[in-house]
Amino acid sequence: MGRTIAVTNQKGGVGKTTTSVNLSACLAYLGKKVLLIDIDPQGNATSGVGINKGETQHCIYDVLIDDEDIRNVIKVTKVENLSVVPATISLAGAEVELVSTISREVRLKHALEDVKDHYDYVIIDCPPSLGLLTINALTAADAVIIPVQCEFYALEGLSQLLSTIRLVQKHLNQELYIDGVVLTMLDARTNLGIQVIEEVKKYFQEKVYKSIIPRNVRLSEAPSHGEPIIIYDPKSRGAEIYLELAREVVKNG
Numbered sequence: 544m545g546r547t548i549a550v551t552n553q554k555g556g557v558g559k560t561t562t563s564v565n566l567s568a569c570l571a572y573l574g575k576k577v578l579l580i581d582i583d584p585q586g587n588a589t590s591g592v593g594i595n596k597g598e599t600q601h602c603i604y605d606v607l608i609d610d611e612d613i614r615n616v617i618k619v620t621k622v623e624n625l626s627v628v629p630a631t632i633s634l635a636g637a638e639v640e641l642v643s644t645i646s647r648e649v650r651l652k653h654a655l656e657d658v659k660d661h662y663d664y665v666i667i668d669c670p671p672s673l674g675l676l677t678i679n680a681l682t683a684a685d686a687v688i689i690p691v692q693c694e695f696y697a698l699e700g701l702s703q704l705l706s707t708i709r710l711v712q713k714h715l716n717q718e719l720y721i722d723g724v725v726l727t728m729l730d731a732r733t734n735l736g737i738q739v740i741e742e743v744k745k746y747f748q749e750k751v752y753k754s755i756i757p758r759n760v761r762l763s764e765a766p767s768h769g770e771p772i773i774i775y776d777p778k779s780r781g782a783e784i785y786l787e788l789a790r791e792v793v794k795n796g
């Protein structure tokens with residue numbers, strides 16, 4: 544049975560999209576069948592796997608708001624084993640429209656019911672908020688991955704995220720595991736990153752993945768070429784570390 548994992552943290556710019564895209568591509572590289580769902584109106588995961596947002600007729604908005612069958616929205620990417628449900632700017636209005644929609648918190652979960660088992664992994668790239676789009680991702684997921692940037696305010700807002708996760712569990716009487724916390728953008732030139740790693744490990748203990756993502760220029764270049772790092776520069780440190788992370792995720796079940 545496929546595992547659905549939401550990559551979430553309401554803090555902006557912590558590496559959610561970079562992790563969603565590259566973890567998905569590395570899982571696909573390991574031979575897993577992967578569906579990446581872009582539920583962030585910025586649509587960066589969509590372009591990050593080479594899909595032109597301007598030429599996309601249907602997107603996740605149509606699934607969430609207009610009951611479009613998700614199978615009609617899925618696009619095959621240039622990465623073998625990796626497909627994507629794209630997001631376009633039309634998703635920006637969805638938070639407001641969802642409020643007056645029936646089953647507004649579980650629309651993604653219902654949409655995925657028929658396709659989920661065709662994949663080994665469904666990875667959802669969440670927006671930087673705790674609104675209805677993120678709630679839809681959390682209710683559809685079996686587990687979450689929380690990217691935490693190695694910077695001074697790393698833990699800020701995480702208690703809010705954890706209480707939202709607990710709320711979803713309680714409200715829907717559903718298990719939602721933290722698969723792990725991934726530390727991102729570690730800058731090896733300063734000691735600050737090491738202090739943050741210690742602090743995050745104290746808080747999340749064994750939930751912190753061993754694979755710590757360094758700041759890597761190739762990782763920041765890859766999206767502008769519409770390629771995950773494993774395609775753009777497979778020999779880079781960025782590719783190696785996301786492959787290690789994918790192996791950890793596979794080990795977790």
Ligand SMILES: Nc1ncnc2c1ncn2[C@@H]1O[C@H](COP(=O)(O)OP(=O)(O)OP(=O)(O)O)[C@@H](O)[C@H]1O
Pocket residue numbers: 554555556557558559560561562583585587669670671727728729756757758759760762763764766
């Ligand atoms: N390990 C890394 N090395 C270098 N640059 C990185 C790395 N991870 C992310 N970045 C860059 O940092 C910026 C923010 O990353 P990303 O878009 O993945 O964060 P996000 O949490 O998805 O952002 P948002 O909250 O806006 O959705 C991007 O420009 C990305 O290319």
